[in-house]
Amino acid sequence: MDIQRKEELFEQAKQWILEAGSHIRDHIDAPRSIETKSNPNDLVTEMDQQTEQFFADKIRANYPDHLLLGEEGFGDSLEDLKGTIWIVDPIDGTMNFVHQKRNFAISIGIYEDGVGEIGLIYNVMEDVLYSVKRGQGVFKNEKQLPEHNDSRPLKESILTLNTTWLIPENPHVEHDSIQELVKTIRSTRSYGSAALELAFVAEGIVDGYLTMTLMPWDYAAGAIMVQEVGGTVTRADKGELDLLNSTTVLACRSNIYDEIIDDYVQLKTKESDR
16 A cells, blocks of 8 residues: 555544544443343444444445445455455444443554555543554554563563453363463453553553454454554464454564463364364
């Protein structure tokens, strides 16, 4: 993607994400219509749907040759990653949005022929925008984040992961190996928004993020950011991320990447079998 076109897309996406965030803040205390999707804890609200429709309408009106991959049903049906694709999560952290009215984000990743070119993650209630243009650094509002150059060992690291992976009944990973990982590292955190957690990895305030199930709209923007500052982002079996399906994800400082996967991640099923 040439520099001028990238700059144009970035500025347009930034304008839209800030506009959508302002609308959410203005209506944060409005009565909510809450439904469930795949399970009782998988929530969706009318605000998720309205926000995705807002982006769908804007993209199709201004860039009719672009495609949209979204969570709430307003996107296109994609079989490959050809062309320019906007990967949008209108509210990442819907449970936080419903219960806490904070700790949620809007996430936009713009990919061209499968390559992440632009990423924006907007922490709506904090009014903090993380942004990246590939090859031009990652920014938190107007301040550029430093590249990762820390050689801090795993035992002194903080990882974000869901406690679901620590219980025997989880179908994805051997729980005892994850328990050993938790015993080894300094501490864990869980913020309830994958997009924000990936932004925090890029910022360097946590050292890694590990999950066994994640959809492309949850990580599309954050993956670009972590890679841009020198981190590593792959599936938990070291394979490439699948932007069209649910996948495992490990995003972390590069010096702890191999140790986490080789010593502590034992998947119960092959990624290709899911």
